[in-house]
Amino acid sequence: MQILILPILLPVVFIVPLILSKSVRLSRGLGITSSILLLVIALILFVSVLKHGILTLFLGGWEAPYGITLVADTTSALMVLVSAFIAFTISVYSLFMVSDDLVRSKFYVFFNSLILGVNGAFLTGDVFNLYVWFEVMLLSSFVLITLGNNKAQLEGGIKYMAMNLIGSLLFLIGLGLLYGKTGTLNMAHLATILNEDNNNILMNTSSVLFFVAFGIKAAVFPLFFWLPASYHTANISVTSLFAGLLTKVGVYVLFRFFTLFFIQDQDFWHQLLLIIAAATMLFGGMAASVYYDSRRILSYHIISQIGYMIMGLGIYTPLAIAGAIYFTIHNMIAKTNTFVIAGLIAKKNGTFDLKESGGLLKASPILAILFIIPALALAGVPPVSGFFAKFFLIKGGYEAGDYIITSIAVFTGLLTLYSMVKIWFEAFLKPVGNKNKNSSGFSFIQLFPSILLGTASIALGIFASYGYDIAIRAANELFSPEAYIHAVLNK
Numbered sequence: 001m002q003i004l005i006l007p008i009l010l011p012v013v014f015i016v017p018l019i020l021s022k023s024v025r026l027s028r029g030l031g032i033t034s035s036i037l038l039l040v041i042a043l044i045l046f047v048s049v050l051k052h053g054i055l056t057l058f059l060g061g062w063e064a065p066y067g068i069t070l071v072a073d074t075t076s077a078l079m080v081l082v083s084a085f086i087a088f089t090i091s092v093y094s095l096f097m098v099s100d101d102l103v104r105s106k107f108y109v110f111f112n113s114l115i116l117g118v119n120g121a122f123l124t125g126d127v128f129n130l131y132v133w134f135e136v137m138l139l140s141s142f143v144l145i146t147l148g149n150n151k152a153q154l155e156g157g158i159k160y161m162a163m164n165l166i167g168s169l170l171f172l173i174g175l176g177l178l179y180g181k182t183g184t185l186n187m188a189h190l191a192t193i194l195n196e197d198n199n200n201i202l203m204n205t206s207s208v209l210f211f212v213a214f215g216i217k218a219a220v221f222p223l224f225f226w227l228p229a230s231y232h233t234a235n236i237s238v239t240s241l242f243a244g245l246l247t248k249v250g251v252y253v254l255f256r257f258f259t260l261f262f263i264q265d266q267d268f269w270h271q272l273l274l275i276i277a278a279a280t281m282l283f284g285g286m287a288a289s290v291y292y293d294s295r296r297i298l299s300y301h302i303i304s305q306i307g308y309m310i311m312g313l314g315i316y317t318p319l320a321i322a323g324a325i326y327f328t329i330h331n332m333i334a335k336t337n338t339f340v341i342a343g344l345i346a347k348k349n350g351t352f353d354l355k356e357s358g359g360l361l362k363a364s365p366i367l368a369i370l371f372i373i374p375a376l377a378l379a380g381v382p383p384v385s386g387f388f389a390k391f392f393l394i395k396g397g398y399e400a401g402d403y404i405i406t407s408i409a410v411f412t413g414l415l416t417l418y419s420m421v422k423i424w425f426e427a428f429l430k431p432v433g434n435k436n437k438n439s440s441g442f443s444f445i446q447l448f449p450s451i452l453l454g455t456a457s458i459a460l461g462i463f464a465s466y467g468y469d470i471a472i473r474a475a476n477e478l479f480s481p482e483a484y485i486h487a488v489l490n491k
Contacts, residue, residue, distance in 0.1 A: 218250030323392030
């Protein structure tokens with residue numbers, strides 16, 4: 001069970017020497033080393049959960065619901081593994097996309113503290129500690145956005161911080177109300193109390209506050225506007241990391257809360273979730289189609305893709321939830337890859353503006369190939385991961401009779417395809433490019449993060465049956481949380 005503490009402990013161990021380090025080379029080496037070790041630990045944790053079932057750890061020997069509890073089921077272990085994989089690819093990407101000045105400004109300190117918060121949020125079994133980990137993530141991400149201190153970054157950072165502080169305030173208020181009503185903040189204990197409470201409908205006052213708080217962090221409609229206003233201002237390594245991780249933590253918590261203990265008024269919540277999912281998909285997809293800055297296009301696509309994940313929760317069947325989990329994993333990888341490639345395109349052309357790009361199909365055919373993989377994955381074209389992720393979701397929707405949301409999901413896929421084709425045409429096919437573009441090619445290490453992420457997207461497509469088995473196992477644990485409750489409370 002001690003493996004549960006290591007994804008949280010490891011970043012802390014590396015933060016200390018990173019703070020003390022005055023050497024750029026040493027800091028980069030420590031950043032890479034920490035991400036490699038974290039990936040190994042996350043893989044061991046995931047295999048342990050698959051082999052032994054849900055794992056728990058009671059810190060200090062204080063058993064639930066009194067002490068701090070760490071819990072790893074299939075969903076949380078899978079999220080930790082994919083997050084570690086993304087952290088590793090971005091740590092390699094940062095070697096040539098993050099300047100020495102930013103490294104001296106302690107980029108890797110806040111990189112590790114962000115990963116610390118992400119892992120803590122995935123593994124905690126307690127609502128108050130979840131709040132703590134969200135604050136760790138918020139502070140770390142704010143510093144990473146503003147690292148560089150230019151005007152656009154500061155403006156983006158203020159917008160990001162202001163909206164997320166509102167979310168944190170609502171989270172704290174909801175937390176207080178929840179504790180006042182139940183006398184506990186342990187998630188498994190909450191599930192037991194609320195399932196036995198005849199007046200559990202009164203929990204809607206708290207669940208609304210939590211929904212808005214996590215809706216802000218997940219960037220669902222209409223709470224998303226902070227994301228496209230801030231993500232495009234940061235260093236592309238930071239944006240790539242955020243694209244893969246931050247909103248997905250909000251989605252994960254929505255899944256955890258609304259399958260474990262906020263299950264009292266399902267008709268209301270599932271209809272609301274489907275409406276919000278549809279609006280999130282449509283608005284994000286349509287907004288992306290009007291921009292020519294690659295970072296803004298991809299930022300709005302983060303929003304539209306979140307709609308698919310919320311759609312699975314709204315349909316609320318094991319197949320739909322499995323599809324949403326599979327889609328989340330696919331999107332974390334593919335979305336990170338698109339931002340990674342956007343950075344390489346900008347490095348080649350000297351700009352993120354697609355109107356000033358062009359000619360990359362001849363100048364860098366390998367980059368063109370690398371872009372096609374996540375582009376097809378996001379659009380849902382077989383045989384890459386996005387096709388099967390959307391197939392599971394849409395099949396779940398049709399089986400549940402939710403024809404409107406599934407039709408919107410298909411239409412949003414076409415909007416995504418349009419945006420990907422636009423980037424392809426403007427950056428790769430259009431003959432006229434920036435006169436000041438970089439004529440040098442890319443080394444293997446520069447292409448390696450995208451190659452790794454692209455390979456993962458292809459593998460998720462080719463081995464979709466294995467991925468589905470894991471996703472349906474995770475979905476069944478969420479849909480029927482008795483095993484989770486028993487593992488934590490031993491009853």
